[in-house]
Amino acid sequence: MIAKTSMAMxxxxxxxxxxxxxxxxxxxxxxWVADFFTKVWAVKELSxxxxxxxxxxxxxxxxVYNTGGVFGIMQNNAMFFQFLTGFAILFLLFYYIxxxxxxxxxxxxxxxxxxxxxxxxxxxxxxxxxxxxxxxGIGNARWPTYNIADAFISTGAVLLAIAFFQIxxxxxxxxxxx
Numbered sequence: 001m002i003a004k005t006s007m008a009m010x011x012x013x014x015x016x017x018x019x020x021x022x023x024x025x026x027x028x029x030x031x032w033v034a035d036f037f038t039k040v041w042a043v044k045e046l047s048x049x050x051x052x053x054x055x056x057x058x059x060x061x062x063x064v065y066n067t068g069g070v071f072g073i074m075q076n077n078a079m080f081f082q083f084l085t086g087f088a089i090l091f092l093l094f095y096y097i098x099x100x101x102x103x104x105x106x107x108x109x110x111x112x113x114x115x116x117x118x119x120x121x122x123x124x125x126x127x128x129x130x131x132x133x134x135x136x137g138i139g140n141a142r143w144p145t146y147n148i149a150d151a152f153i154s155t156g157a158v159l160l161a162i163a164f165f166q167i168x169x170x171x172x173x174x175x176x177x178x
Contacts, residue, residue, distance in 0.1 A: 019097050024111050031115025032122070035148040039123065042133035042147075051135075060135045064145045067129035071144040082124040089117050103170075106163035112156030119149030 046052070046063035053060045068075040069084075096110045123130040132145040 024107065027108070027111040028115040028118060031112065031149070031152050032118050035116070035119030035152075036122065038148050039119075039131040039133070042131055046133060058136065058138060061133050062135045062145065064132045064135075065127070065129035066132050066145075070150075078124060078129060082121070085117055085121045085124060089114060089121060092117070103163055103166055105159050105166060109156045109159035109163050112152045112159065114156075116149035116151070116153035116156065119147070120153075123149075 042061065042063055046061060049063075051060055051062045066075075067078045067081075069077070069081050074080070092110060092114055096114075099106070120130050130147065130149075132147050132150070134147060134151070135145045136143045
């Protein structure tokens with residue numbers, strides 16, 4: 001039993017060394033830094049209720065603190081979402097490490113999602129809520145306000161769907177060839 005556990009730990013260490021590359025860490029870090037500094041700017045420049053129109057009323061910056069989840073659901077549940085975000089980060093890291101061979105889209109998808117999740121996790125830990133400031137829409141028809149971390153999480157989710165499709169397609173082609 002001890003030998004089996006030792007082998008599993010050795011395999012995990014090897015997987016970590018192979019998967020957690022400088023590129024992977026750099027992407028996560030760059031996303032976190034971009035998210036952090038844009039949120040610092042938003043809090044400083046928009047905290048007085050100011051709205052900055054970038055493209056008329058269609059694209060603007062307006063500060064909102066989100067104490068809930070995605071799209072502002074379940075407001076005032078910061079601790080729940082702090083736990084959920086932390087769990088999601090650990091789950092994604094473990095899943096990424098244990099996945100045998102992901103393609104480029106998969107690797108970028110996971111790093112984008114993790115970078116965004118770490119950015120929002122930082123906000124949930126140090127602020128009243130997640131700082132959102134990117135506001136898009138026409139008149140009263142508006143998309144929920146979001147931030148750089150959310151944009152990368154969404155982009156990562158789309159890339160992940162593409163990666164899963166590519167991986168499934170490759171598996172079907174391998175099965176047909178055999």
